Amino acid sequence: MKPDPELYDYWPYKNRPKIVWPEGKKVAFWVAPNIEFYELNPPVNPQRKAWPRPYPDITPYSYRDHGNRVGHWRLMDIMDEFGIRGSVSLSVAMCQHHPEIVEACQNRNWEFFSHGIYNTRYIYGMDEDQERSILEDSIKTVEAATGQRIKGYLAPALTHTEKTIDLLAEYDFWYSCDLFQDDQPQPLITSHSDKKLISMPYSLEVNDHYAFNVYGQSARQYADLLKRQFDQLLEEGAESGTVMCIPLHAYLIGRSHRIGPFREVLDYITAHKDDVWVTTAAEIAEFYRETYYDTAVEDIKKYKKGVSV
Amino acid sequence: MTLPKNYLTYENRRHGMDHDLYSFSPLFDRAPVTWPSSKKVALWITVALEYFPLVPNEGPFKAPGHMVTPYPDYRTYTTRDYGNRVGIFRILKVLETLGIKASIPMNAALAERYPSLLSEIVAGGHEIVAHSIDMNSLHYGGMDIDVERSQITQSLDTLRTLSGQSITGWVSPARSQSENTLALLAEAGLAYQADWVNDDMPYVMKTDKGKIVSMPHTMELEDRHLLVNLGQNEDVYQEQILEAFDCFQKESSSHGGRLLHLNLTPYVIGQPWRIQALKQVLKSLIDSNDIWTATGHEIMSCWKEQQ
Numbered sequence: 001m002k003p004d005p006e007l008y009d010y011w012p013y014k015n016r017p018k019i020v021w022p023e024g025k026k027v028a029f030w031v032a033p034n035i036e037f038y039e040l041n042p043p044v045n046p047q048r049k050a051w052p053r054p055y056p057d058i059t060p061y062s063y064r065d066h067g068n069r070v071g072h073w074r075l076m077d078i079m080d081e082f083g084i085r086g087s088v089s090l091s092v093a094m095c096q097h098h099p100e101i102v103e104a105c106q107n108r109n110w111e112f113f114s115h116g117i118y119n120t121r122y123i124y125g126m127d128e129d130q131e132r133s134i135l136e137d138s139i140k141t142v143e144a145a146t147g148q149r150i151k152g153y154l155a156p157a158l159t160h161t162e163k164t165i166d167l168l169a170e171y172d173f174w175y176s177c178d179l180f181q182d183d184q185p186q187p188l189i190t191s192h193s194d195k196k197l198i199s200m201p202y203s204l205e206v207n208d209h210y211a212f213n214v215y216g217q218s219a220r221q222y223a224d225l226l227k228r229q230f231d232q233l234l235e236e237g238a239e240s241g242t243v244m245c246i247p248l249h250a251y252l253i254g255r256s257h258r259i260g261p262f263r264e265v266l267d268y269i270t271a272h273k274d275d276v277w278v279t280t281a282a283e284i285a286e287f288y289r290e291t292y293y294d295t296a297v298e299d300i301k302k303y304k305k306g307v308s309v
Numbered sequence: 310m311t312l313p314k315n316y317l318t319y320e321n322r323r324h325g326m327d328h329d330l331y332s333f334s335p336l337f338d339r340a341p342v343t344w345p346s347s348k349k350v351a352l353w354i355t356v357a358l359e360y361f362p363l364v365p366n367e368g369p370f371k372a373p374g375h376m377v378t379p380y381p382d383y384r385t386y387t388t389r390d391y392g393n394r395v396g397i398f399r400i401l402k403v404l405e406t407l408g409i410k411a412s413i414p415m416n417a418a419l420a421e422r423y424p425s426l427l428s429e430i431v432a433g434g435h436e437i438v439a440h441s442i443d444m445n446s447l448h449y450g451g452m453d454i455d456v457e458r459s460q461i462t463q464s465l466d467t468l469r470t471l472s473g474q475s476i477t478g479w480v481s482p483a484r485s486q487s488e489n490t491l492a493l494l495a496e497a498g499l500a501y502q503a504d505w506v507n508d509d510m511p512y513v514m515k516t517d518k519g520k521i522v523s524m525p526h527t528m529e530l531e532d533r534h535l536l537v538n539l540g541q542n543e544d545v546y547q548e549q550i551l552e553a554f555d556c557f558q559k560e561s562s563s564h565g566g567r568l569l570h571l572n573l574t575p576y577v578i579g580q581p582w583r584i585q586a587l588k589q590v591l592k593s594l595i596d597s598n599d600i601w602t603a604t605g606h607e608i609m610s611c612w613k614e615q616q
Contacts, residue, residue, distance in 0.1 A: 039327050043316050054369050054450035056328075058486050062507035063528065070336045070509050074556075096322045098333060117319065127311045134317075216539030218549055255529050256509065256569075257553035 007165050007179065007188050008199060009300050017295045019184065019241035021287070025277035026237030027230070028284045029269060032177070032202065032247045033075060034089040034115060034154075035105070037097050038064045042120035048159065050120040064119075064251045068098055071254020076104060078259065082266045087281040089115040089154045089177070089247070092138045095145035106146045111280040113177075114138035116156025123159040131161055135171050151282045152200065154178060166190045169197040174285040177202035183233065183242050185288045187297050196289045200281050201243040208252040223261035230269050237275070243284060244269075330491065331514045331523070339510070341565020342615045348601035349561035350554060351608050352594060353524070353570045354411040355480070355503070356400055358426070359444050360419040361389045366445035372483035374533070374576075375444060389576055393423060396579020401433060403588045407595050411573075412605040414440035414480035414503075417467035424471065431472050436604035438478040439464045439499070448481045448490045457487055461497050478605045480504060484526065492516035501609045503570075509557075510568055511612045522609050527553075527570040532578040532587075543586035550590050558599055566601075568608065569594075 021028050040061050042050045051057035079086060088105055090112045095102050105112070116123070117137060126134070135153075142150050153168050154177040168176050169190035176188065179199045188197045204210055206229050211222040226246060233242040246265075253262050270278060277284075321327035344351050363386050365376045374389060376382040404411055413435050420427045420437075430437065441448065441464050448457055461479075469476050477500040481490065484504040494502050496518040501511070503524040514523050528534055530550055535541045550571065557567035573579075578587050594600050603611070 037327075039321070041327070043313075045312065045316065052370070053485060056450055056486060056488055058505055059484050059528075062505040065507035066509075069334065069507055073335055073337045093319065093322050096324060097327070099324070100333070100335065117322075121316065125312045126316075130312060130317055212539075216541060218541055218545040219552055220548060221545075255553070256556040257530060257549040260552050260556055 002162075005179075007190075008181065008186060009189070010303055011182075011186060011300045012303065013183075016184070016240055017292065017299050018239070019288075019292055021241045021277040023277070026241055026275045027234050027272075028241060028243045028277045028279055029230075030087050030243070030245050030279055030281050030284060031079065031084050032089050032245055032281070033072070033086045034247065034249045035072065035091065035094055035101060036064065036067070036089075036115065036119040036249070037091040037093050039118050039120040042118065045122045045124060047124040048122050048157070064249075067249060067251030067254060068101060071250030071252075072101055074254045074259045075248065075250050076108070078263045078266060080108065081263070082270045084266060084270065084278055085110045085280055087111040087113060087152070089113060090142065091115055091117065091119050091156070092141045093117050095141050099145065102145055106148075111151075111282045112142050112146060112148055113150050113152030113154065113281065114142065115154050119156050122157055123155055123161055123164065126161060128163055128167075131163060131167060135167055139171065151175060151285060152177060154202065165197070166192070169195040173197060174289060175200040175281060177281070180204055183236075184240070185243060185284065185292075187293055187300070196293050198285055198288060198293065200245075200285060202245050202247055204247075206245075207247040208249055212252050212258075219258040219261040222258070223265050226265045227268055234272065234275055245281075329515065331512060334512060336509060337564060340615075342510075342612055344566040344601045344611060346601065349566065349599040350557045350601070351566060351568045351611075352409070352600045352602045353568060353605055353608055354404070354409060354573060354602070355438070355526075355570070355605070356397065356411055356413050356573045356575065357440065357480070358393060358397065358413055358415040358419050358575070359389065359440070359482070360393075360416045360422065361386065361444045366447060368445075368447050369449050369451075370447070370483075370485075372444045372447065372485075374574075392574065392576030392579055393419065393426060396575035396577075397426065398429075399579045399581075399584045400573055400575060400587070401429065403584065403591060404435075405433060406588070407591050409591065409595075409602045410434050410436070410604050412436040412438050412478060414438040414478075415468065416440050416443045416446075416482070417464040418443040420468055420471045427471055431474065436478070436606055437468055437472045437474050437476055438480055438503075438605060439468055439476055440480050441482050442467075444482050446482060447485055448487050449485050450487050452487050454489050454493070457489060458493050458496075461493050465497060465499075477501065478503065478524070478609075480526075484528075491521060492518040495519040495521045501605060503605065511609055513616075522613065524605055524609055525568060525570050526572065528572075530570075531572040531574070532583075533572075533574040536577055536583070543583055547586055547590040547593075551593060554594055554597070558597070561599075
C-alpha cells in the first residue's frame with residue numbers, strides 16, 4: 001500500500017496550455033447513463049456486502065430494477081429530444097440480461113464503456129488474473145453485442161486494485177472515469193506511456209446518486225445545481241476548454257417526479273449551441289489524445305519537484 | 310486476500326432476470342390500460358398503521374421507525390403512538406374532505422389493541438390491507454417457513470374477523486420478504502402485494518403456489534423517505550408529487566392510464582405543521598379532474614380485467 005495513488009502529477013488549474021474543443025467550443029458536454037444490473041443473490045465479497053438485509057433483500061434490488069423497467073426509457077426519450085448520445089457506463093452482463101436496452105442504445109449510436117460485469121461484483125481482493133478477466137470479458141462481450149471496441153472504464157461500484165489503471169492502459173483503453181481530481185482531461189501515469197491513457201472528468205458531486213441519496217436534494221434543486229455547474233464551466237471554458245459530465249442512474253433520474261426538471265437542464269445546456277460540444281467520452285478522449293496529450297505531458301513536467309518554473 | 314474462483318462465475322447470466330419471480334417487461338412496451346371514466350391517472354393512497362412494541366425483535370434487523378435508544382425507549386414508542394392516536398385522524402379528515410378512499414396496511418396487533426381506530430377506518434369506506442402482526446413480525450430470508458405461514462394466517466384471520474372485509478392485499482413490515490413470502494401470500498389466496506418498488510404499474514409475479522399481482526410502491530415519494538430520511542421540507546414534498554403527476558398525465562396520452570401511489574405515515578405527515586401540505590397537494594391533484602382515486606383492490610381489479 002502507498003500513501004499517494006501515483007497515477008498523476010500535481011498540475012495546477014491556472015495557466016495550463018489552452019484547450020479549444022472542435023469548432024471553437026468551450027465546454028465538452030457528455031452524459032453518462034449508468035446502465036446497471038444488480039444481482040439478487042451475488043456471491044459474497046469479504047470487503048463489501050452487496051445488500052444490508054439477508055437474501056432476498058428485495059427493496060434495494062427492486063429499487064434499482066426500476067431503472068431498467070421504467071426509468072431508462074424515459075431518460076432515453078428526452079436525450080433523443082435534444083440529440084444527445086449517451087456514453088453508457090454498462091454492467092456488461094446487461095448484454096445477456098436485457099439486450100433490448102443495449103440494442104436501443106446501439107440503434108442511437110450511443111457509446112458503451114465498461115462498468116464491470118455486474119454492479120454487485122466488486123474488484124476488491126481480485127488478483128491480477130481475475131481483474132484481467134473482467135477487462136477481457138468486458139471487451140469481448142460488448143464487442144459481440146454491439147460491434148464496438150470499448151474505450152473507457154468505470155470500475156463496478158468504484159472498486160479498484162492498485163493494478164486497475166495500469167491494466168486499462170495495457171488493454172488499450174483510452175480513458176478512465178475512476179478518478180475525480182479535475183475538470184479537464186489529463187494524462188495518467190502508467191507503465192505504458194505510449195498508450196496515452198487519460199483521466200476523463202466524470203464527477204461524483206453532480207452525480208444523481210450524490211444529489212438525491214447523499215445530499216437529499218429535490219429534483220428541482222438538482223436541476224438548478226446542474227445549470228450552475230454548466231454556467232461556471234462555460235465561463236472558465238473560454239480561458240481553456242472544460243469538460244462537463246452528467247453521470248446518471250435511470251433508477252434515480254428516470255423517476256416520474258425527476259424527469260421533467262431534468263429535461264429542462266438538457267434544454268438549457270444544448271441551447272448554448274455555439275459554445276457546447278455535445279459529444280461522447282470516447283470522442284473527447286480521441287480528440288484530446290491527438291491534440292493535447294503531448295503538450296500536457298510537457299507542461300506537467302514543469303511542476304515536478306526540483307524543476308524550477 | 311484473493312477472491313475464490315466462483316466470484317467470477319455467473320450462474321444466472323442469461324436473458325431476462327436473475328430469478329424466476331417475474332419477466333422483464335419495459336413499461337412503455339405494454340398494452341395501455343383505461344381507468345374508469347377514462348381518467349388519466351389513478352391515485353392510490355396507502356396509510357401504514359404500524360404497532361412498534363417497546364421491546365424490539367431479536368431478528369436480523371429492525372423495521373425502519375423502530376426503537377432506537379436502550380430500553381425503555383419512550384420517545385420513539387410514544388412518537389409512533391402519536392401517529393395512531395392523533396396523526397391518522399388528521400389524515401382521515403383530509404381524505405374524507407376530498408372524497409378519497411385509501412388502502413390501510415394495518416398490523417393485526419393494532420386492530421386488536423385499538424378496535425375503535427379500525428371501526429373508524431372501516432366506516433370511512435377504506436380498504437384494510439394485511440400488514441402482518443406487528444413491526445416485530447418481520448418476513449426475512451432464512452426464517453422458518455411454518456413461522457412465516459402462521460404470521461400470514463394469523464394476520465389475515467384477525468383482520469378479516471375484526472374488519473368484516475375480505476382482505477385481498479398485503480404489505481410486509483419494512484417491505485421485507487423471505488424467499489417464501491410470495492408463494493405463501495399466493496397460497497393464502499391474496500390477490501396483490503406491494504413490497505416491490507421496481508415499477509410504476511401493476512405486474513404479475515409467479516410463484517409455485519400461483520400468481521400474485523405486484524402493485525407499485527413508490528418509496529421515492531413517500532412522506533417518511535422525503536421528509537425524514539432526506540430531510541426535505543413540505544414545499545419540496547408537494548412540488549415533487551405534482552411533478553410526478555405531470556409526468557404521468559403526459560405519458561397517459563400515448564401510453565394509457567398511469568398510477569400515482571403515495572404512502573403516508575401518520576407520525577410524519579400527520580403532524581400539525583405538515584397536514585396542510587398534504588391537503589393542498591391532494592386538492593391540486595383532485596382539482597385537475599384527471600384523477601381516479603381508488604383503493605388498491607379496485608385499481609388492481611380494473612388493471613387485471615384488461616390483461
